[in-house]
Amino acid sequence: MSEHVTITIDDRKVKARVGEKLLWTALENDIYIPHLCAIEEEKRPNASCRLCFVEIEGMSHPVTSCTKTVEEGMVVKTRSSRVDRLVKTGFELLLSDHDLKCRECPANRNCALQKIAKGRGLKLRQKRFTLIERDYELDDSPAEFAFNRSRCVLCGQCVWADRRENEIGVIGFARRGINRVVTTFQDLPLAESICKECTVCVDVCPVGALYYKKTAE
Amino acid sequence: MSDPNPQELYSKMLDEAKAEVVSKEGKTRVLVGTATCGVSAGALKIKEDFEREIQEKGLDADVVEVGCIGHCYAEPMAVIAKPGFAPVCYGYLDDGLVHRLVEDFLDGDDPSYEYALAALERNDVFPTFEDFPRGAYEEKLILENCGYINASDIKSYIARDGYSALAKALTGKPEQVLDEVKAANLRGRGGAGFPAGIKWEACLNGGADEKYVICNADEGDPGAFMDRSILESDPHLVLEGMVLCAYAIGAQKGYLYIRAEYPRAVWHVQEAIDQARDRGLLGSSILGSEFDFDLEIFQGSGAFVCGEATALVNSMEGKMGMPESRPPRLASQGFRGKPTILNNVKTFAYVPFIINRGADWFKEIGTDDSPGTAVFSLVGKVTNTGLVEVPMGTTLRQLIYEVGDGLPNKKEFKAVQIGGPSGGCLPESALDVPIDFDSLHDAGAIMGSGGLVVMDEDDCMVAVARYFLEFTQHESCGKCTFCRLGTKHMLDILNDITRGEGDAETLGLLKELAEDVRDGSLCNLGKTAPNPVLTTLEYFYDEYRAHIEEGRCPALVCRDLILYYIEPPKCSKLCNVCVGSCPTEAIFTREDGLKEIDQEKCVKCANCLKACPPEYNAIIKLSPPLLPPEKEKKAK
Numbered sequence: 001m002s003e004h005v006t007i008t009i010d011d012r013k014v015k016a017r018v019g020e021k022l023l024w025t026a027l028e029n030d031i032y033i034p035h036l037c038a039i040e041e042e043k044r045p046n047a048s049c050r051l052c053f054v055e056i057e058g059m060s061h062p063v064t065s066c067t068k069t070v071e072e073g074m075v076v077k078t079r080s081s082r083v084d085r086l087v088k089t090g091f092e093l094l095l096s097d098h099d100l101k102c103r104e105c106p107a108n109r110n111c112a113l114q115k116i117a118k119g120r121g122l123k124l125r126q127k128r129f130t131l132i133e134r135d136y137e138l139d140d141s142p143a144e145f146a147f148n149r150s151r152c153v154l155c156g157q158c159v160w161a162d163r164r165e166n167e168i169g170v171i172g173f174a175r176r177g178i179n180r181v182v183t184t185f186q187d188l189p190l191a192e193s194i195c196k197e198c199t200v201c202v203d204v205c206p207v208g209a210l211y212y213k214k215t216a217e
Numbered sequence: 218m219s220d221p222n223p224q225e226l227y228s229k230m231l232d233e234a235k236a237e238v239v240s241k242e243g244k245t246r247v248l249v250g251t252a253t254c255g256v257s258a259g260a261l262k263i264k265e266d267f268e269r270e271i272q273e274k275g276l277d278a279d280v281v282e283v284g285c286i287g288h289c290y291a292e293p294m295a296v297i298a299k300p301g302f303a304p305v306c307y308g309y310l311d312d313g314l315v316h317r318l319v320e321d322f323l324d325g326d327d328p329s330y331e332y333a334l335a336a337l338e339r340n341d342v343f344p345t346f347e348d349f350p351r352g353a354y355e356e357k358l359i360l361e362n363c364g365y366i367n368a369s370d371i372k373s374y375i376a377r378d379g380y381s382a383l384a385k386a387l388t389g390k391p392e393q394v395l396d397e398v399k400a401a402n403l404r405g406r407g408g409a410g411f412p413a414g415i416k417w418e419a420c421l422n423g424g425a426d427e428k429y430v431i432c433n434a435d436e437g438d439p440g441a442f443m444d445r446s447i448l449e450s451d452p453h454l455v456l457e458g459m460v461l462c463a464y465a466i467g468a469q470k471g472y473l474y475i476r477a478e479y480p481r482a483v484w485h486v487q488e489a490i491d492q493a494r495d496r497g498l499l500g501s502s503i504l505g506s507e508f509d510f511d512l513e514i515f516q517g518s519g520a521f522v523c524g525e526a527t528a529l530v531n532s533m534e535g536k537m538g539m540p541e542s543r544p545p546r547l548a549s550q551g552f553r554g555k556p557t558i559l560n561n562v563k564t565f566a567y568v569p570f571i572i573n574r575g576a577d578w579f580k581e582i583g584t585d586d587s588p589g590t591a592v593f594s595l596v597g598k599v600t601n602t603g604l605v606e607v608p609m610g611t612t613l614r615q616l617i618y619e620v621g622d623g624l625p626n627k628k629e630f631k632a633v634q635i636g637g638p639s640g641g642c643l644p645e646s647a648l649d650v651p652i653d654f655d656s657l658h659d660a661g662a663i664m665g666s667g668g669l670v671v672m673d674e675d676d677c678m679v680a681v682a683r684y685f686l687e688f689t690q691h692e693s694c695g696k697c698t699f700c701r702l703g704t705k706h707m708l709d710i711l712n713d714i715t716r717g718e719g720d721a722e723t724l725g726l727l728k729e730l731a732e733d734v735r736d737g738s739l740c741n742l743g744k745t746a747p748n749p750v751l752t753t754l755e756y757f758y759d760e761y762r763a764h765i766e767e768g769r770c771p772a773l774v775c776r777d778l779i780l781y782y783i784e785p786p787k788c789s790k791l792c793n794v795c796v797g798s799c800p801t802e803a804i805f806t807r808e809d810g811l812k813e814i815d816q817e818k819c820v821k822c823a824n825c826l827k828a829c830p831p832e833y834n835a836i837i838k839l840s841p842p843l844l845p846p847e848k849e850k851k852a853k
């Protein structure tokens with residue numbers, strides 16, 4: 001059996017490793033698909049941001065490309081009216097819960113949300129949904145970095161990076177539903193938790209939620 | 218030494234159980250329904266009353282606890298089985314009635330038919346439940362024993378041929394069990410209707426030395442209680458189904474995931490497991506065969522989403538009860554990473570019947586694509602609430618009007634909500650839809666877990682949609698974007714509509730968002746949460762528009778869109794009842810003696826409306842909330 005399969009994405013034939021998830025095949029071939037929560041090394045995809053939808057021939061509905069394993073002969077479209085509609089709504093939902101002040105944000109110009117907006121022609125300042133009000137406190141207790149939850153998109157990148165780096169996870173998801181947050185055990189400020197300030201979480205945060213203080217000056 | 222044959226061992230067990238039951242039946246027995254529904258209606262007290270009265274009179278009669286017979290509207294209930302009489306069922310019991318039954322029937326020989334609901338066996342004197350109009354539509358399989366057998370005594374189950382399917386299966390090959398279940402096209406009763414046989418086969422072929430069988434008894438839908446009833450009334454039926462499944466796929470260990478809020482179910486199941494193990498029906502070398510399988514209870518934490526398959530497994534593994542993307546399916550990688558079968562309580566309960574009577578027999582019941590029966594908890598604005606079991610394919614109309622005996626108080630039917638909080642609301646025009654997995658799905662509803670709520674003209678469909686969405690929004694685990702944020706915005710929009718807020722675009726946005734949450738969410742909680750909203754938008758669009766465009770709630774439910782008004786010509790002047798009933802002293806007596814409500818003070822609690830004597834019936838609700846003189850002004 002060959003190690004590779006050939007699939008078609010947006011009319012382009014590309015090679016993919018057997019067992020690989022479609023999202024990574026596309027990205028490796030410079031075909032853009034919006035994504036926030038996917039982590040290539042993790043065996044089981046998070047599949048929580050719901051932005052990486054594509055159409056696959058023979059399937060009745062758009063599917064998330066981060067969960068779909070490539071198959072020989074698969075024919076994929078990264079854009080369709082149904083895909084665009086889902087991505088737009090998902091994106092706008094995330095922005096309805098995001099403190100959108102790009103000019104003040106250390107991630108400005110280096111932000112996954114801005115990238116998605118640009119890649120898909122979407123507006124950051126969405127109008128369909130009322131902004132959800134939050135009163136998160138800024139956690140600037142660590143020496144080098146800070147955590148502003150009102151910018152967090154709950155992608156989980158930091159949580160998984162922390163798990164990989166540290167034997168006992170420092171940060172994790174807590175609470176349910178609309179109250180879901182990334183936090184420490186017992187909600188302690190990072191400096192009072194078991195955090196060693198290894199900053200792996202800061203490095204993976206795709207937005208300006210976890211950021212180096214020096215970049216915010 | 219020849220191995221003891223499962224059939225032989227079982228026959229001995231059966232004979233013993235039958236002999237014991239016959240000897241017990243030689244004596245008068247009072248069977249009190251003490252499932253949770255009975256207990257909450259006071260059944261334990263009724264049981265004590267019977268025991269005390271029987272003792273005081275020095276009578277020779279046993280009082281036995283049984284499960285739920287399905288006629289929950291008449292709880293507390295008891296069946297009196299006295300030799301020489303057909304067993305008779307009595308409902309709406311209280312201490313006076315108990316006294317009377319003991320005196321007249323147990324001591325005397327008068328069955329007091331004037332208090333009886335029905336007889337349980339055909340006789341010349343009194344009708345049975347089957348003679349009720351609903352009897353023509355009901356077909357009891359998995360509820361057959363419920364309310365008739367003593368759930369605490371395995372012999373009671375065995376005497377009715379319980380575990381005979383297991384004995385039969387063990388004398389044959391595991392493949393035969395699988396083939397039969399596959400041929401029967403048994404579809405999962407936990408909601409989605411996935412064929413159990415196909416799942417079992419995948420699990421069987423999943424390799425691995427260890428495999429698990431798990432019974433999903435999380436039953437988190439508000440208002441649903443059939444799984445609980447079955448576990449409390451006939452636990453061995455479910456255990457037998459699980460053992461058969463384990464035999465078919467080669468599992469050694471199984472769990473029943475029961476929500477911790479079901480203490481009576483947990484207790485009955487534990488008792489049943491212990492008794493089955495004592496008799497060699499669980500544990501090692503079941504019925505003398507080479508097959509080992511044991512069961513354990515896992516008490517669930519209570520969150521609704523934990524009923525979802527992957528979340529359930531996560532919660533059993535001590536992780537947060539949150540769904541995962543699939544594949545891998547549980548059948549290949551489930552509990553502890555091993556191939557796992559997860560089926561609903563009812564799904565397992567059908568298995569012994571299928572093994573005993575065969576796939577062909579099963580397929581005779583119900584429809585081609587959804588064979589067997591459907592179990593519903595019928596609640597809401599329907600005369601006979603309770604548990605019902607009907608063949609698939611029965612129409613909603615038959616279920617509501619024949620089995621449920623229609624709506625009480627001469628009210629007009631408005632909608633029926635099927636499938637629990639994420640089911641759909643269907644209108645009058647859909648009443649002839651047959652109940653089966655696919656027809657309900659096509660109509661916009663789902664079979665779900667089998668909750669069926671009947672609604673009448675006094676129910677506001679916007680408020681109903683809001684109510685169900687509030688539940689699912691609250692139960693969202695928060696993992697994925699669409700469900701976490703989408704349901705929140707949907708709920709906010711619905712709240713606005715119930716206050717009359719919104720414009721031409723509001724309903725369009727609500728629909729769009731609902732569709733996207735359905736199509737975009739990770740698990741079935743999010744995918745199905747929009748159903749009540751989408752179906753009410755489809756079938757009751759005008760009601761939504763009335764809220765937004767006219768500030769009017771046609772069903773007079775939404776608080777912000779109604780006011781309470783005392784109609785002067787109807788008010789008696791001399792009566793003061795409403796004044797006293799108002800908690801905020803909003804009602805005053807005018808100079809002309811009529812009562813009036815100070816709208817500023819009124820909190821819309823409806824106390825006055827209930828208090829006003831029926832001969833006057835002077836208090837009404839108005840929507841939009843305008844007083845008659847203002848109404849006139851506005852018209853001009």
Ligand SMILES: Cc1cc2nc3c(=O)[nH]c(=O)nc-3n(C[C@H](O)[C@H](O)[C@H](O)COP(=O)(O)O)c2cc1C
Nearest residue numbers: 405406407433435436524525526560561564741742
């Ligand atoms: C939010 C949610 C809650 C669920 N709750 C239950 C439940 O309480 N009981 C149940 O049997 N299935 C429940 N299910 C369905 C299960 O995921 C699964 O499909 C079922 O247990 C499989 O058994 P079946 O094939 O016998 O129906 C739920 C699904 C979702 C999405």
Ligand code: SF4
Nearest residue numbers: 152153155156158205
């Ligand atoms: S802090 Fe950053 S990396 Fe962590 S979940 Fe939020 S957005 Fe993702």
Ligand code: SF4
Nearest residue numbers: 695696697700740743
């Ligand atoms: S659909 Fe809802 S319950 Fe299911 S994973 Fe997403 S947030 Fe959690």
Ligand code: FES
Nearest residue numbers: 047049050052066
């Ligand atoms: S990248 Fe696929 S769901 Fe987030």
